[in-house]
Amino acid sequence: MANIQIRKYQDDDAESVKEIFISGMSEHVPSSFTHMLKQPLTQMVLMCSFCALMTSSKSLLLPILAVTLLLAGARQMVVYLFNNYIDTSLKKDLNSINETYLQSKNSCFWVAEGDGRVVGTVACLPAVNAPECLELKRMSVRRSHRGMGIAKALCRTVADFTRERGYPAVVLYTSVVQTDAQKLYEHMGYKKIREFVVPEVAARIMNFTLFEYRLDLQQDGVRD
Known part of the structure; x- marks a missing residue:
């Protein structure tokens, strides 16, 4: 973490x-596309489509083309799911970071800066589904700066902030495909307490599961 500074967000x-x-x-x-292809429903649809067209057309070309189109459509559905989430986030909290994270003493947004460049982010605010806890959000580190301990330092920053304000725990959500994030959080002491499928139709089709993690903290202060 040489030359890396973690500081509060600025405009x-x-x-x-x-x-x-x-x-x-x-x-x-x-x-996420690979995860979708591993689902039994996806494999069944692809296999049934291929066999049905193979039987009816007596040709190999048509079923191959049909399966190719189905795969292309499936990937576009994954792209749509992520683009929709990105657009929603950019229009909401990431479009008003000061208002969302910096106007309350129980929320904050930090960046990791190296050589004058922002290389990582993390935030926290009172959790909607667990108001007695703070929720870690917007954790991300540039690919070029991973493996340097920045993500761990950002996690510790949120934990320290939470402890100082007297909250008993930090919660967060990550997805089934974010395996590196899961390993990081578990290494930092987080425990998986719940998993559920995202309610959107596209997410249900691909069985896109979210995991809820919790880090219980020792209390050094009192929240008011």
């Missing part, structure tokens, strides 16, 4: 924060 960081977020989320498209 000049806005474009860098959005760039890191978009890049980080877009990385998950290939692994």
